[in-house]
Amino acid sequence: MVRLRCNWHYVPEEIRYRACVAIPKKDRDRAEYLRDELIRHDSLYFGQDAPQISDAEYDQLKRELIQIEEKYPELASSDSPTLSVGGVVAATFDPVTHRIPMTSLDNAMDESELLAWGERMARSLPGERLQFVCELKIDGLALSIRYEAGKLSQAATRGDGVTGEDVTANVRTINGVPKELPSGAPAVFEVRGEVYMSIAAFEKLRDQKLRENELRVAEGKKPDSVPVNPRNAGAGSLRQKNAQVTAERDLSFWAYQLGEVVGGGDDQFHHQTLDTLRGFGFPVNPAIERVDGIDAVIAYCQKWQEQRHDLPYEIDGVVVKIDDLAQRERLGFTSRAPRWAIAFKFPPEEKNTILNDIQVSIGRTGRATPFAVLEPVFVGGSTVSMATLHNREQVRLKDVRPGDTVVVRKAGDVIPEVVGPVLALRKKGAKQWDFPDFCPCPLNTPLVQADGEADTRCVEPSCPYQRDQRIIHFASRGGMDIEGLGEKTVFALTDAGFVSDFSDLYSLTVEQLLQLDGFAEISATNLVAAISSSKSRPLPKLLTALGVKHLGPTASDSLARAFGSLNAIMNASVEELSSIDGIGEIVATSITNWFAVESNRAIIEKLRDAGVDFGQVIIRDAPQVLKGKAVVVSGTLTRWNRVEAEEAIKDRGGKSPGSVSAKTFALVVGAEPGASKLTKATELKVPILDEDGFAYLLETGELPKQ
Numbered sequence: 001m002v003r004l005r006c007n008w009h010y011v012p013e014e015i016r017y018r019a020c021v022a023i024p025k026k027d028r029d030r031a032e033y034l035r036d037e038l039i040r041h042d043s044l045y046f047g048q049d050a051p052q053i054s055d056a057e058y059d060q061l062k063r064e065l066i067q068i069e070e071k072y073p074e075l076a077s078s079d080s081p082t083l084s085v086g087g088v089v090a091a092t093f094d095p096v097t098h099r100i101p102m103t104s105l106d107n108a109m110d111e112s113e114l115l116a117w118g119e120r121m122a123r124s125l126p127g128e129r130l131q132f133v134c135e136l137k138i139d140g141l142a143l144s145i146r147y148e149a150g151k152l153s154q155a156a157t158r159g160d161g162v163t164g165e166d167v168t169a170n171v172r173t174i175n176g177v178p179k180e181l182p183s184g185a186p187a188v189f190e191v192r193g194e195v196y197m198s199i200a201a202f203e204k205l206r207d208q209k210l211r212e213n214e215l216r217v218a219e220g221k222k223p224d225s226v227p228v229n230p231r232n233a234g235a236g237s238l239r240q241k242n243a244q245v246t247a248e249r250d251l252s253f254w255a256y257q258l259g260e261v262v263g264g265g266d267d268q269f270h271h272q273t274l275d276t277l278r279g280f281g282f283p284v285n286p287a288i289e290r291v292d293g294i295d296a297v298i299a300y301c302q303k304w305q306e307q308r309h310d311l312p313y314e315i316d317g318v319v320v321k322i323d324d325l326a327q328r329e330r331l332g333f334t335s336r337a338p339r340w341a342i343a344f345k346f347p348p349e350e351k352n353t354i355l356n357d358i359q360v361s362i363g364r365t366g367r368a369t370p371f372a373v374l375e376p377v378f379v380g381g382s383t384v385s386m387a388t389l390h391n392r393e394q395v396r397l398k399d400v401r402p403g404d405t406v407v408v409r410k411a412g413d414v415i416p417e418v419v420g421p422v423l424a425l426r427k428k429g430a431k432q433w434d435f436p437d438f439c440p441c442p443l444n445t446p447l448v449q450a451d452g453e454a455d456t457r458c459v460e461p462s463c464p465y466q467r468d469q470r471i472i473h474f475a476s477r478g479g480m481d482i483e484g485l486g487e488k489t490v491f492a493l494t495d496a497g498f499v500s501d502f503s504d505l506y507s508l509t510v511e512q513l514l515q516l517d518g519f520a521e522i523s524a525t526n527l528v529a530a531i532s533s534s535k536s537r538p539l540p541k542l543l544t545a546l547g548v549k550h551l552g553p554t555a556s557d558s559l560a561r562a563f564g565s566l567n568a569i570m571n572a573s574v575e576e577l578s579s580i581d582g583i584g585e586i587v588a589t590s591i592t593n594w595f596a597v598e599s600n601r602a603i604i605e606k607l608r609d610a611g612v613d614f615g616q617v618i619i620r621d622a623p624q625v626l627k628g629k630a631v632v633v634s635g636t637l638t639r640w641n642r643v644e645a646e647e648a649i650k651d652r653g654g655k656s657p658g659s660v661s662a663k664t665f666a667l668v669v670g671a672e673p674g675a676s677k678l679t680k681a682t683e684l685k686v687p688i689l690d691e692d693g694f695a696y697l698l699e700t701g702e703l704p705k706q
């Protein structure tokens with residue numbers, strides 16, 4: 001039987017039906033479908049902590065239903081999920097009825113929607129000054145904490161907005177949540193805010209779960225589900241039957257709103273409420289700002305959209321609230337949410353997609369890295385169709401299988417990652433993926449995993465895939481930085497047989513390049529010129545470009561400084577190499593092993609013949625007074641520019657890292673130094689020197705006497 005979703009309960013059924021038929025069947029069916037889906041996802045998300053779709057996808061469904069209901073108000077039943085905040089009350093905890101409902105917020109998905117909200121506010125409050133409080137939208141769980149006679153008496157989740165779950169015992173374990181209020185606090189004081197898990201705490205928990213799974217898998221048991229993000233981990237941790245488990249989970253809390261208050265609460269402005277909360281000892285987010293006008297609101301949103309990844313916790317937007325509480329009163333609520341606030345949502349960084357396949361790629365050192373071939377999905381600002389799966393173990397522990405629906409995450413500039421499978425959507429009979437036994441290259445040689453190593457490798461020296469990757473690495477930014485020599489050209493060059501190792505690049509001709517697809521006279525001439533000009537790259541670049549295992553840019557820099565030329569490095573022993581600061585035995589051994597291989601020596605000779613600069617032996621006359629000492633430079637100095645200051649430290653055997661730590665010997669500050677370095681140095685009692693102090697340090701290796 002067709003369910004009638006009209007809201008007119010007093011109207012006889014036939015009339016109700018006639019009224020409804022004016023609505024196209026397509027829209028009616030769609031609304032019904034959306035409503036059922038939203039209810040199902042609410043239950044998965046809130047009731048079982050096991051979401052099957054991302055927040056963005058959920059929001060999309062909800063917005064579509066809101067649009068249909070706005071077009072056909074008679075379709076909007078009183079039990080529509082568009083009217084509730086989504087949560088359901090789980091059976092495990094005692095129910096708590098919120099005396100003032102915990103509503104949700106309307107969303108603005110982009111700047112134009114935020115501007116439209118600002119215009120609505122201006123229209124509703126004509127001629128009045130509009131001040132907004134902008135807050136970070138913490139990606140956690142809404143919580144109400146009630147204090148009676150100054151004592152924490154009850155804490156509850158939001159639930160469906162009317163009834164939540166009693167999580168008092170668990171909330172008592174959260175650091176930073178006051179158990180008592182200072183004297184003079186109102187008789188009843190209900191604080192609302194967000195419980196969240198920091199990224200560091202989430203990573204710790206996830207790694208611990210993965211390690212536990214390792215044991216489970218070894219014992220032949222199924223791996224447990226692993227939390228996919230801090231919010232998921234936070235929700236799971238708060239809703240533990242045993243409060244001891246919650247206590248171990250390192251949850252945090254930001255307060256941002258009041259609920260019921262009896263005997264106090266005379267603030268006129270929201271920013272005063274936040275000050276009161278701070279004064280009572282609640283954590284209030286320091287990024288909150290009061291701003292004038294909607295343009296300043298937009299600037300705040302843009303700023304935090306860019307800087308969201310600098311925070312140690314996750315945010316998914318900005319909440320904008322009218323500051324004046326009397327204005328709020330006049331604006332009131334819609335059936336769903338307050339009119340006086342809006343959530344500006346950042347573009348989603350997590351989406352679900354289908355894992356079409358798992359393949360392995362072979363790196364320049366032969367490492368076989370599994371990667372996910374995904375149904376392309378737009379996430380975190382770009383389309384993602386591939387993502388690394390790191391190694392054999394990670395695939396096993398995450399238990400992702402071809403055909404699975406998986407959560408894909410691309411946060412900021414970070415490379416895309418497959419977070420894990422949506423187990424509830426796994427198809428019956430989905431087979432576990434087995435790591436291949438053979439290299440995917442045409443030689444098809446066996447892949448090996450050495451004892452105790454996480455990586456599986458192709459150990460065939462003539463593997464063409466490794467060769468191509470070595471050439472790509474040689475030409476890359478961090479190496480010889482050859483402009484115009486990308487992956488595609490390298491593949492074309494090796495396929496054509498023009499290049500079989502990177503030293504062959506220097507004998508390439510314009511005529512050869514012209515035989516390749518996509519090259520014309522100008523592009524071919526340019527590439528040959530770019531290759532030629534790379535011959536004069538400084539020694540550390542050349543060293544990095546060789547692609548010696550474990551030898552990265554920092555170690556290359558130290559070696560170049562200490563030995564001065566490639567010849568000296570080639571002929572150095574493991575002991576000589578490892579006596580250099582920053583060069584351990586593993587790197588030193590890897591270097592001598594590399595130069596001991598005859599084909600590598602041959603490559604070096606070809607590079608020499610081609611005229612590649614192998615560096616000059618530097619006669620170092622600076623006394624090594626800073627050997628083993630780390631000196632950080634911050635701000636603008638007058639006698640040295642930044643590079644010169646760092647060189648001066650390194651020339652004397654010291655190091656000049658980019659940040660201050662307990663191991664820092666001194667921090668040198670010029671004009672406008674970085675605030676975080678200064679604070680850190682003060683905290684850690686690291687000596688802070690001015691320019692004169694720095695000059696003294698360079699001369700003597702000691703701190704000037706105070």
Ligand code: IVH
Pocket residue numbers: 103104105135136137138139140141142194256257319338341343
């Ligand atoms: S105010 C009536 N402020 O976002 C106003 N909510 O989508 C109630 N949230 O339910 C909420 N940070 O769980 C507010 N600074 C903030 C917030 C915030 C995160 C969450 C909260 C709320 C949801 C609305």
